[in-house]
Amino acid sequence: MKENFFRSMTWLHTWVGLLVCWLLFLIFFAGTISFFKDEITYWFEPETHTVTHQDNRLAKQRQQINYAVEQLQNKAADSSSWRIYLPEPRNPLYTYSYAEPKQSGQRRAKFTETYLDPTTNEQIAPPRETKGGYFFYRLHFDLHYIDVRTARWLVCLASLFMLIALITGVVIHKRIFKDMFSFRKNKGSRSWLDAHNVSSVLALPFHIMITYTGLITLIFMVFPYPAQTVYEKGLQQMFNEASPIRARVESSDVPAPLVSMNTILDQVYTKSPDADIGFFFIRDANKESSRVSVYLNTGKEVVDNGAAFLFSGSTGELLAEQGKDWSASARFYDSMTALHAGRLASPLLRWLYFLCGIAGCAMIATGCIMWAKRLRERLKPQQQAGVGLKLVETLNLATLMGLPFATASFFIANRLLPLEMVARADKEILVFFLAWLAMTVLAIISSSKRQWQLAAWLNALVCFAVPLVNAMTTEGNWISYLLTQKWTLFCVDFGFIIAGSLFILQGKKLRTASKKVSTRRFQKPKDLKEQQG
Amino acid sequence: MHSQSIDAVPSQRPKNVFKKRSVSISYRISVFFRFVAAIFGGYVFTSVLISLLAILLPLNQLDSVLLTTTLSVFFYSCVFIWVFAVKSLKRVWITILLTTGVQFVILSLIKGWL
Numbered sequence: 001m002k003e004n005f006f007r008s009m010t011w012l013h014t015w016v017g018l019l020v021c022w023l024l025f026l027i028f029f030a031g032t033i034s035f036f037k038d039e040i041t042y043w044f045e046p047e048t049h050t051v052t053h054q055d056n057r058l059a060k061q062r063q064q065i066n067y068a069v070e071q072l073q074n075k076a077a078d079s080s081s082w083r084i085y086l087p088e089p090r091n092p093l094y095t096y097s098y099a100e101p102k103q104s105g106q107r108r109a110k111f112t113e114t115y116l117d118p119t120t121n122e123q124i125a126p127p128r129e130t131k132g133g134y135f136f137y138r139l140h141f142d143l144h145y146i147d148v149r150t151a152r153w154l155v156c157l158a159s160l161f162m163l164i165a166l167i168t169g170v171v172i173h174k175r176i177f178k179d180m181f182s183f184r185k186n187k188g189s190r191s192w193l194d195a196h197n198v199s200s201v202l203a204l205p206f207h208i209m210i211t212y213t214g215l216i217t218l219i220f221m222v223f224p225y226p227a228q229t230v231y232e233k234g235l236q237q238m239f240n241e242a243s244p245i246r247a248r249v250e251s252s253d254v255p256a257p258l259v260s261m262n263t264i265l266d267q268v269y270t271k272s273p274d275a276d277i278g279f280f281f282i283r284d285a286n287k288e289s290s291r292v293s294v295y296l297n298t299g300k301e302v303v304d305n306g307a308a309f310l311f312s313g314s315t316g317e318l319l320a321e322q323g324k325d326w327s328a329s330a331r332f333y334d335s336m337t338a339l340h341a342g343r344l345a346s347p348l349l350r351w352l353y354f355l356c357g358i359a360g361c362a363m364i365a366t367g368c369i370m371w372a373k374r375l376r377e378r379l380k381p382q383q384q385a386g387v388g389l390k391l392v393e394t395l396n397l398a399t400l401m402g403l404p405f406a407t408a409s410f411f412i413a414n415r416l417l418p419l420e421m422v423a424r425a426d427k428e429i430l431v432f433f434l435a436w437l438a439m440t441v442l443a444i445i446s447s448s449k450r451q452w453q454l455a456a457w458l459n460a461l462v463c464f465a466v467p468l469v470n471a472m473t474t475e476g477n478w479i480s481y482l483l484t485q486k487w488t489l490f491c492v493d494f495g496f497i498i499a500g501s502l503f504i505l506q507g508k509k510l511r512t513a514s515k516k517v518s519t520r521r522f523q524k525p526k527d528l529k530e531q532q533g
Numbered sequence: 534m535h536s537q538s539i540d541a542v543p544s545q546r547p548k549n550v551f552k553k554r555s556v557s558i559s560y561r562i563s564v565f566f567r568f569v570a571a572i573f574g575g576y577v578f579t580s581v582l583i584s585l586l587a588i589l590l591p592l593n594q595l596d597s598v599l600l601t602t603t604l605s606v607f608f609y610s611c612v613f614i615w616v617f618a619v620k621s622l623k624r625v626w627i628t629i630l631l632t633t634g635v636q637f638v639i640l641s642l643i644k645g646w647l
Contacts, residue, residue, distance in 0.1 A: 001564075001567060001617050001618075001619070001620065001622075005618055008617050008618050009614075009617070009618070011617070012614070012617045157572075160606075160609065160610065160613070163606065163610050164610055164613050164614060167610060167614060168614065212606055212607075215606045216603060216606065219602050219603070219605060219606070220602065222605075223579070223580060223583060223602055223605045225580045225581075225583065225584045226583050226584050226586070226587035226597070226598045226601045226602050226605075227587075227598045227602070228584075229584040229587055229588060229640070229644065230587050230588060230594050230597065230598050231594065231598070238594075238595065238598055241594070241595050242595055242599075327592075327593075327595075327596050328596075329592065329595075329596035329597070329599040329600040329603075330595065330596065330599055332599070332600065332603055333599040333600075333602070333603045336603065
């Protein structure tokens with residue numbers, strides 16, 4: 001579209017990047033946090049912090065399933081759905097739940113959950129009502145307060161633009177290797193360019209992988225056409241063929257006693273002797289149409305839909321099995337989803353995922369700051385900034401500083417909102433968005449360097465407030481976590497201390513920078529020459 | 534971004550930018566239609582291409598659907614970039630419409646839609 005290919009790609013990189021960079025920052029930010037979704041949810045439920053990981057987890061699974069089924073028989077024999085979640089390495093809790101009868105107008109039945117201590121099988125008090133890490137997980141692709149389908153299309157479009165920006169970014173980067181090692185400090189927009197390059201190039205394989213696989217997780221919404229062309233009944237028929245264990249049967253009213261769970265478990269352990277069971281679902285227990293599905297944990301395998309079995313609950317017969325012999329195409333597709341979600345990651349790899357995610361956030365942030373800086377630098381002394389530039393600057397401040405601010409506020413809200421509050425989980429989320437709104441108002445008032453500095457101080461304040469508020473409202477604090485080796489809780493608290501320190505550094509840096517600008521005005525000619533040379 | 538060109542000609546760059554900023558209406562319209570071609574044209578082209586491939590590939594039903602759908606993003610981004618790489622907008626539109634049309638006719642003949 002321009003004079004040559006290189007120019008066209010440069011133009012494309014700038015514009016596809018700029019058009020969606022704020023939405024992308026939100027997606028990357030929420031996604032990065034979601035790598036620690038389970039850990040964050042654990043932090044958000046201090047009532048469960050007394051529970052410790054049990055020894056020989058696998059050996060106890062049979063007994064735990066039997067116990068939960070026995071309890072569910074007593075409590076909710078008529079319920080349409082029972083779910084048992086066994087303790088996992090990342091989550092020590094052992095939970096069972098059953099569906100309440102559906103109210104009219106409800107799309108999904110509400111589940112009543114019971115939390116158990118895995119070592120003693122004793123019931124523990126249900127934790128406070130909260131979404132925890134799950135909020136960030138949904139925010140990552142469903143956004144919030146808007147229709148889920150619209151949100152997912154928006155997220156897909158933004159991801160496509162991201163992929164285009166990544167590819168064109170590589171194309172226009174002639175000195176990709178050399179620039180990896182160069183950082184020119186205090187050189188205005190050139191420093192931002194170097195930061196943009198470093199954060200992009202260092203984690204480039206991750207960026208491309210996570211963007212492509214992210215699109216793949218929603219691909220059947222975007223491109224249902226091959227399935228619709230090949231299969232007569234479209235997507236549903238394909239999904240049924242792909243995972244036969246999800247096949248639904250009509251609920252019958254004919255009562256039939258539930259077989260002993262041992263009949264079912266014996267078959268599972270014969271098929272897979274070292275099975276690590278993750279969930280155990282029973283539909284229509286005590287009816288003829290009863291179905292038991294057993295899902296095994298995927299562990300460190302690059303697999304998303306792991307091994308699973310479907311049994312008839314009334315006869316104990318094995319009806320379907322998943323994950324036995326995958327074809328190459330099925331593996332190709334499935335491994336992409338697995339790579340994106342990163343459930344396979346052991347602690348160290350998970351941190352690497354997290355750090356690469358942060359690099360992605362930095363790449364997007366430096367990109368949109370650089371655009372604004374460039375235009376500012378090109379303004380003549382008396383020239384006023386245009387509407388476009390002002391809009392970009394406001395959005396930059398509102399998004400880049402607003403999201404960390406909102407996140408820390410969300411963590412604080414979890415500890416400070418009264419426990420008996422109605423719709424408490426939604427109120428926590430409301431705090432998140434109100435905090436973001438506050439930062440946006442701040443950005444609309446002005447997006448000068450001074451305002452950035454103010455935002456940095458505010459961010460540092462809320463970040464340090466998180467471990468402080470936690471220490472005051474719960475039993476533990478980050479030092480006691482360190483002493484009792486509760487690493488998950490320690491890392492959350494310590495993460496906020498690190499984030500707070502970084503914001504202080506940013507605030508200080510901005511202060512010296514704005515001083516420099518004011519002194520520069522008096523000794524203009526010489527200084528400017530130095531800068532250009 | 535404009536990293537390399539800035540290194541080469543630092544003093545001339547700003548002037549060019551201001552000239553470009555007062556862009557004509559026709560330029561804006563052409564940019565708009567290029568984005569339409571990339572987003573919607575690319576989408577329709579990819580949809581037809583992968584549907585056709587899903588039928589033609591010598592694999593079983595499930596495998597061909599999974600494989601072509603997984604590759605869809607790759608095709609889509611290639612078309613997207615190509616739309617911006619070609620100089621003439623007319624050529625972009627003609628190529629997209631022709632290739633999509635031909636593929637659609639083949640697909641319809643195989644499926645017996647026509």
